[in-house]
Structure formats: structure tokens, C-alpha cells
Amino acid sequence: MKLQSVPSYSQGALDKPLLAMTIGQAFDQTAARYPQGEALVVRHQQQRYTWAQLAEEVDLHARALLALGLQAGDRLGVWAPNGAEWFISQFASAKIGVILVNINPAYRLSELEYVLKQSACQWLVCAGAFKTSNYHAMLQELIPELAEQSVGALDCVRFADLRGVISLAAEPPAGFLPWSHLAMLADEVEPEQLRCREASLHVDQPVNIQYTSGTTGFPKGATLSHQNILNNGYMVGESLGLTASDRLVIPVPLYHCFGMVMGNLGCVTHGTTMIYPAEAFDPGLTLQAVAQERATGLYGVPTMFIAMLDHPQRTSFDLSSLRTGIMAGATCPIEVMRRVISEMHMGEVQIAYGMTETSPVSIQTGPADELELRVTTVGRTQPQLESKLIDAAGNTVARGEIGELCTRGYSVMLGYWNNPQATADAIDGDGWMHTGDLAQMDEQGYVRIVGRNKDMIIRGGENIYPRELEEFFFTHPAVADVQVVGIPDAKYGEEIVAWIKFHPGHTANELELQTWCKSRIAHFKAPRFFKFVDAFPMTVTGKIQKFKMREISIQECQQK
Numbered sequence: 123m124k125l126q127s128v129p130s131y132s133q134g135a136l137d138k139p140l141l142a143m144t145i146g147q148a149f150d151q152t153a154a155r156y157p158q159g160e161a162l163v164v165r166h167q168q169q170r171y172t173w174a175q176l177a178e179e180v181d182l183h184a185r186a187l188l189a190l191g192l193q194a195g196d197r198l199g200v201w202a203p204n205g206a207e208w209f210i211s212q213f214a215s216a217k218i219g220v221i222l223v224n225i226n227p228a229y230r231l232s233e234l235e236y237v238l239k240q241s242a243c244q245w246l247v248c249a250g251a252f253k254t255s256n257y258h259a260m261l262q263e264l265i266p267e268l269a270e271q272s273v274g275a276l277d278c279v280r281f282a283d284l285r286g287v288i289s290l291a292a293e294p295p296a297g298f299l300p301w302s303h304l305a306m307l308a309d310e311v312e313p314e315q316l317r318c319r320e321a322s323l324h325v326d327q328p329v330n331i332q333y334t335s336g337t338t339g340f341p342k343g344a345t346l347s348h349q350n351i352l353n354n355g356y357m358v359g360e361s362l363g364l365t366a367s368d369r370l371v372i373p374v375p376l377y378h379c380f381g382m383v384m385g386n387l388g389c390v391t392h393g394t395t396m397i398y399p400a401e402a403f404d405p406g407l408t409l410q411a412v413a414q415e416r417a418t419g420l421y422g423v424p425t426m427f428i429a430m431l432d433h434p435q436r437t438s439f440d441l442s443s444l445r446t447g448i449m450a451g452a453t454c455p456i457e458v459m460r461r462v463i464s465e466m467h468m469g470e471v472q473i474a475y476g477m478t479e480t481s482p483v484s485i486q487t488g489p490a491d492e493l494e495l496r497v498t499t500v501g502r503t504q505p506q507l508e509s510k511l512i513d514a515a516g517n518t519v520a521r522g523e524i525g526e527l528c529t530r531g532y533s534v535m536l537g538y539w540n541n542p543q544a545t546a547d548a549i550d551g552d553g554w555m556h557t558g559d560l561a562q563m564d565e566q567g568y569v570r571i572v573g574r575n576k577d578m579i580i581r582g583g584e585n586i587y588p589r590e591l592e593e594f595f596f597t598h599p600a601v602a603d604v605q606v607v608g609i610p611d612a613k614y615g616e617e618i619v620a621w622i623k624f625h626p627g628h629t630a631n632e633l634e635l636q637t638w639c640k641s642r643i644a645h646f647k648a649p650r651f652f653k654f655v656d657a658f659p660m661t662v663t664g665k666i667q668k669f670k671m672r673e674i675s676i677q678e679c680q681q682k
């Protein structure tokens with residue numbers, strides 16, 4: 123068959139049925155199956171739970187949330203870095219049909235105000251302080267009524283729905299309900315009341331709102347159901363072959379789907395031990411967690427793996443227990459994949475591709491895929507899902523051609539919270555989620571992501587995909603990480619700028635890099651400008667903020 127004649131459409135396997143249960147039911151099933159198995163290790167809090175102990179904590183806090191008056195469909199915000207309470211909030215709220223609202227712990231006043239209002243949260247769980255954020259002080263500024271009114275009966279001008287704030291700090295200021303008091307509140311609610319609530323829930327109800335990073339405009343709240351995220355965690359774990367003997371290190375943030383779906387739900391559906399190495403990513407603590415916990419799996423966005431590979435003490439950690447893991451969330455450079463396999467013992471590492479709006483994973487490499495495909499593509503369509511690539515007119519392009527990736531199936535979000543227009547713009551009448559990512563599909567259905575729609579550079583009429591150039595620069599021995607952006611140019615329409623981070627102790631100058639490009643790539647692809655940096659502007663989840671890089675490059679290049 124000729125490559126060009128086959129449309130870029132593929133359907134994932136249909137022989138693996140979806141789980142038809144709520145998140146609470148799936149959690150209880152695992153806790154009943156492996157009561158004495160280790161469920162959760164939170165190293166920075168020195169806490170360890172068996173599945174039976176974790177189930178007790180989850181039920182206790184679910185009853186406490188019922189005592190606070192939370193109804194099915196109400197919203198509970200969580201604004202905290204990784205920790206045991208994050209996990210407990212996730213599963214306690216799911217058990218009583220409350221919608222968990224993930225709030226980025228790096229958010230400051232205006233962003234917090236926006237998401238609290240937009241999601242109309244009834245209760246909020248917050249940390250005390252973390253890094254440069256003092257959560258109590260920010261909330262006191264935003265909600266001056268907190269200190270004056272009785273706990274749990276907030277009547278506040280700014281947030282009409284908000285009734286109170288639970289603090290994870292040991293001794294929070296007046297007006298905050300300490301997390302430690304929840305155990306007492308639970309006594310007011312009989313276990314039977316919890317069982318009744320659980321029995322009233324169904325799998326299509328919303329259980330989670332995740333605000334997408336939103337590089338432009340206001341963040342939108344992707345609203346996800348039990349069916350969406352439970353099954354996505356399950357399918358991701360199936361692809362990795364997770365079992366109750368596996369131990370997975372989760373250094374990615376829980377407020378993002380990588381942590382709370384691929385991590386927590388991936389493990390909960392397989393009885394796998396979850397290991398949180400720190401409140402937020404730290405390369406040394408993550409490597410230490412792998413070594414000391416004899417972990418079999420490790421997750422991370424590419425920049426996290428780069429930081430671990432370049433960690434000065436890496437070789438002193440015994441990583442030989444590792445077998446698998448996932449790199450995802452952004453372009454996974456081929457060289458980094460190869461090094462993770464050869465230098466971190468992750469022979470079975472997989473790449474996953476997805477977005478918050480699709481729960482997140484829609485495409486993933488598999489254990490049986492050849493090495494070359496596992497490092498150069500994001501794999502094939504996940505079970506029970508469909509993918510297609512379309513052109514600007516909405517027609518499916520032929521295999522091998524570049525088109526916008528669209529996803530359809532169980533994992534597509536219910537919609538953006540309270541934003542029907544944005545939902546209609548993202549999900550078409552046939553149920554396809556338009557991702558905004560450009561991709562290519564080969565004859566066997568393997569997908570290569572070539573970049574974001576808006577990141578494509580058009581220089582002198584030539585289409586240039588930053589991904590291709592980035593992969594090229596990764597083959598330079600001095601380059602540890604690289605990002606390529608386009609900036610406006612009067613002569614060519616756009617010019618190329620490469621931001622480069624060197625390996626420790628390595629360097630190269632602009633002329634050397636230009637010369638190196640000359641003999642290896644077409645002249646029109648060679649960057650006109652280079653910028654040497656120690657880090658890129660990025661979100662906590664490892665998303666490179668190319669729009670910021672573009673702004674900086676425009677300013678700097680104008681001065682040249």
C-alpha cells in the first residue's frame with residue numbers, strides 16, 4: 123500500500139475493557155486486595171502507609187468533609203505542594219462526589235482569586251508556607267473576614283460560595299481550620315452516611331477540575347469525570363505493566379495530571395507503591411528516593427530527567443532496581459531517552475503524550491515497541507481511544523504528512539468549567555478534542571509530535587519545526603538542553619533563535635555553533651541568533667514558556 127493513500131487515523135486496542143466504577147470503588151478494591159502492602163511513602167514527611175492504613179485515613183477524612191456539609195458536586199480546592207494530605211484530599215473528595223480543584227502551589231494572589239472565583243469553591247485546603255509562598259498571609263489579604271468570623275461559617279464578599287479554609291500547618295492563625303481537627307469532625311458522621319453517599323455516585327459525574335497552564339489568556343478549568351481519570355490512570359499503568367510488587371517514585375507535581383492521574387491513579391488501580399520524594403522536584407532527593415526505596419519505576423518531565431542525569435552525585439546512587447517509568451509532558455529528546463535507558467537502568471521507559479483535557483494520556487509507547495520507536499516517537503493510540511491528524515480545512519491528512527492531532531474517546535474531558543464557548547472551540551460536534559499540537563503518523567500508527575501549531579516557524583517561506591532543530595542540537599556534545607523559537611524579521615518574516623544550556627564544564631561560542639550547523643543542516647534552518655542560559659522560563663510542570671522566550675529574544679535581538 124502506498125503511504126500517501128492511507129489516512130492519518132488510528133484506533134487503540136479494543137480488547138482491554140474500561141473500568142466501570144467510581145474512584146472510591148477502585149481504591150477500596152485495591153485496599154481490600156492488598157491490605158498489608160505498602161501503599162504510600164512520603165519521604166519528606168517521614169510517613170508510610172499500608173493500603174489498609176491509607177483506606178482508614180481516606181474514609182476518616184471523607185466523613186470529615188461530609189461533616190463540613192460538602193454535597194456531591196461541591197468544590198474543594200487544594201493549594202499545596204506534594205504530601206500525604208494531597209493524596210488523602212484527592213480520594214476523600216472523590217468518595218463523597220466532591221469535585222477536587224487542583225490549584226498550582228506557585229499561584230499568587232491574582233491567580234488564586236481567579237480560580238477560586240471561577241470554580242466557586244466551597245472549601246479550600248492550603249499549606250502553611252512553602253518556598254517563597256506564605257499561603258496564610260496571602261489568604262488573609264484576600265479574605266480579611268477569615269480572622270473575624272467563626273470557622274466554617276465564612277460570609278465573604280469576594281467569594282460568595284467559600285465557607286472555610288483548612289490549613290495543613292500545625293498551628294495556623296485564627297480563622298483557619300487545622301487539618302488535624304478533621305479527625306474529630308469525622309466522629310459526627312456515621313460510616314453508614316459515607317456508604318450512602320458513595321452508593322449515590324456514578325462514573326460520569328465530574329470529580330476534578332484542573333486549570334490548564336494557559337500560555338495566553340485566563341486559565342480554563344478542564345473538568346474531568348471518574349470515568350475519565352480513573353481509566354486513564356489504569357491504562358497508563360497497564361502499559362507499564364505495573365503490579366503490586368512495583369514501587370513508583372513520583373517527583374512530578376500532584377496538582378498536575380502527571381502526578382494525580384498517571385501517578386496516584388496509575389498506582390491505585392494496580393496496588394503499586396507510591397513514593398513521594400519531596401514537596402517539589404529536587405533531582406538529588408529523587409535519585410536518593412529511587413536508591414533507598416529500591417524503586418522499580420520513575421516518572422518525570424524531560425527537564426527533570428536532564429537534571430537527574432547531570433546531577434554531580436548521580437553515579438553514587440544505586441539505580442539498579444529501576445525497570446520502567448514515563449517521560450512525558452513536553453518533547454522528549456531522543457538523546458535524553460537513550461541516556462535514561464543506558465545510564466539510569468530504565469530499560470523499559472516509555473514516552474506518553476497527552477494533555478489535561480484528555481485526562482491526560484492519549485498516545486504512549488509500549489513495552490513491545492522496538493527501541494528506535496520508543497525513543498523517536500510518542501507511540502501509538504492508547505486502548506479505547508482514537509487519534510487523527512487534520513489539515514486547516516479539517517480534512518484528515520495522509521500518513522506521513524503533518525497535521526493537527528485530534529483525540530476522541532472515554533478520556534476527553536466533560537468540558538471547561540463554566541465556559542461553554544471555550545468547550546465548543548476545543549471539542550467539535552463529533553467529539554474530537556483538537557489539541558493544537560502538530561504531528562505525523564507513520565504507516566504503523568506511530569506518532570511523532572513536531573511542535574505546537576503556533577510554534578512553527580516560517581522563515582523565507584520555509585516551514586521549520588523547532589522540534590527537529592532541538593533534536594539536532596542535542597547531538598552536539600556540549601549541549602545539555604535546547605529550545606528553539608521564531609521571532610519576527612523584516613526580511614525573512616521570521617528568524618530562528620536557539621536558547622542553549624551547556625553540560626556542566628562545557629561551552630561553545632556562537633561562531634563554533636554556526637560552523638557546526640553549516641555542514642550538517644540546510645542553511646535556512648541554521649539559527650541566526652544564539653542565547654546561552656542556565657535555565658529556560660518554564661512552569662512547575664516542566665512546560666517551557668516559549669512565548670516568554672520569544673518576548674525576551676525579540677527585545678534582545680532588537681538591541682543587537
Ligand code: AMP
Pocket residue numbers: 334335449450451452453454473474475476477478479482500557559571574663665
Ligand atoms: P498539559 O495540558 O499541561 O499537560 O500540556 C499538554 C501539552 O504538553 C500538549 O498539548 C503538548 O504540547 C505537550 N506534550 C505533552 N506530552 C508530550 C510529549 N510526549 N511530547 C511532546 N509534547 C508533549
